[in-house]
Amino acid sequence: MMGGVPEPLRKLGTAAGIFFGGxxxxxxxxxxxxxxxxxxxxxxxxxGASPCGVCRGKGFYLCKLCKGNSTVxxxxxxxxxxxxxxxCPTCEGNRVQRCLNCLGKGYS
Numbered sequence: 877m878m879g880g881v882p883e884p885l886r887k888l889g890t891a892a893g894i895f896f897g898g899x900x901x902x903x904x905x906x907x908x909x910x911x912x913x914x915x916x917x918x919x920x921x922x923x924g925a926s927p928c929g930v931c932r933g934k935g936f937y938l939c940k941l942c943k944g945n946s947t948v949x950x951x952x953x954x955x956x957x958x959x960x961x962x963x964c965p966t967c968e969g970n971r972v973q974r975c976l977n978c979l980g981k982g983y984s
Contacts, residue, residue, distance in 0.1 A: 925983035931975035
């Protein structure tokens with residue numbers, strides 16, 4: 877006896893490796909195919925589409941909540957004594973928000 881892995885376990889490990897390797901390969905190939913098909917259909921759709929009327933084809937517009945200031949005034953009290961400037965929850969301080977009409981694509 878040589879002190880290695882027994883033959884039945886070695887065959888089982890090899891079979892499991894081949895099976896799971898095949899599953900991962902098929903998964904990667906199918907996800908790549910799906911992404912290629914989505915990008916091809918998106919390019920075809922964009923080719924014949926008109927620019928979005930809301931964002932004028934940019935995909936973004938000035939944040940409507942903070943009006944481009946990146947902060948909003950907020951207080952937890954109804955009649956505030958102190959008003960705290962807080963980061964805008966809509967644009968997260970970026971001053972622009974994604975167009976909700978075209979979902980940021982720039983065309984409708």
